[in-house]
Amino acid sequence: METISTDTIGDAWLGVARTILSEGVRSTYDGLPIHEVMMANLIVASPQSSDEIIERYADDDRLAWMHANFSDHTVVPELGDADSYATRLHDYARTGLDQLHWVVKRLRADPTCRSATITTFQPLSDTSYIPCVSLLDFYLDKGALHLVVYAHSIDFGAKGYANLIELASIQHEAAKELEVDVGSLTLIVKSAHIYDSELAYMTSVLERSGD
Numbered sequence: 001m002e003t004i005s006t007d008t009i010g011d012a013w014l015g016v017a018r019t020i021l022s023e024g025v026r027s028t029y030d031g032l033p034i035h036e037v038m039m040a041n042l043i044v045a046s047p048q049s050s051d052e053i054i055e056r057y058a059d060d061d062r063l064a065w066m067h068a069n070f071s072d073h074t075v076v077p078e079l080g081d082a083d084s085y086a087t088r089l090h091d092y093a094r095t096g097l098d099q100l101h102w103v104v105k106r107l108r109a110d111p112t113c114r115s116a117t118i119t120t121f122q123p124l125s126d127t128s129y130i131p132c133v134s135l136l137d138f139y140l141d142k143g144a145l146h147l148v149v150y151a152h153s154i155d156f157g158a159k160g161y162a163n164l165i166e167l168a169s170i171q172h173e174a175a176k177e178l179e180v181d182v183g184s185l186t187l188i189v190k191s192a193h194i195y196d197s198e199l200a201y202m203t204s205v206l207e208r209s210g211d
Contacts, residue, residue: 002019002037004019012044014206021199029195032197034194038190054165058162082128093125102118107138114139116137118136118137134151136149140178140180145180146186151187151190155194156193157202158195163187
């Protein structure tokens with residue numbers, strides 16, 4: 001497992017992108033060519049919902065698209081009209097279940113709980129699209145809320161930085177409800193990749209950032 005440990009989500013994005021470009025192997029995703037690192041483990045000590053590196057180098061339209069995915073309860077046309085992350089987290093399978101509210105209640109009732117775990121996967125309806133981020137596991141330790149996330153794959157050329165921003169935002173939201181500090185954010189990614197179409201962009205970002 002390739003492990004990237006950083007203080008910020010911006011540094012985590014650049015770190016995993018650098019690893020993919022230097023050590024990734026050729027593969028394909030949905031028929032499109034990629035460079036890929038299997039089983040990447042990103043550990044961010046101080047995740048923030050805003051980040052100087054991401055604000056400087058990320059694509060604003062892609063950030064806006066991902067934010068809408070995490071905040072808008074309408075379906076996502078680009079994903080075959082699949083449910084958005086907002087629906088999956090706050091209205092799971094359109095049953096009215098707010099999973100983040102459930103996490104807060106569970107940890108408030110038992111701060112030592114180790115099963116405040118939720119999923120975005122809706123197996124009865126997710127027949128053609130499987131959400132990249134599928135598991136969010138929260139826990140309290142030493143007065144801080146930590147978050148461990150599993151993703152089957154993340155595109156770190158076009159979307160990965162936006163995923164990190166939104167996950168950090170969720171973590172901050174839950175920590176505020178629990179009145180605790182924000183701990184580490186760990187992202188376990190089975191397939192960390194960059195599409196060939198994004199190689200020039202990511203190479204440019206790394207050069208401009210001094211990497």
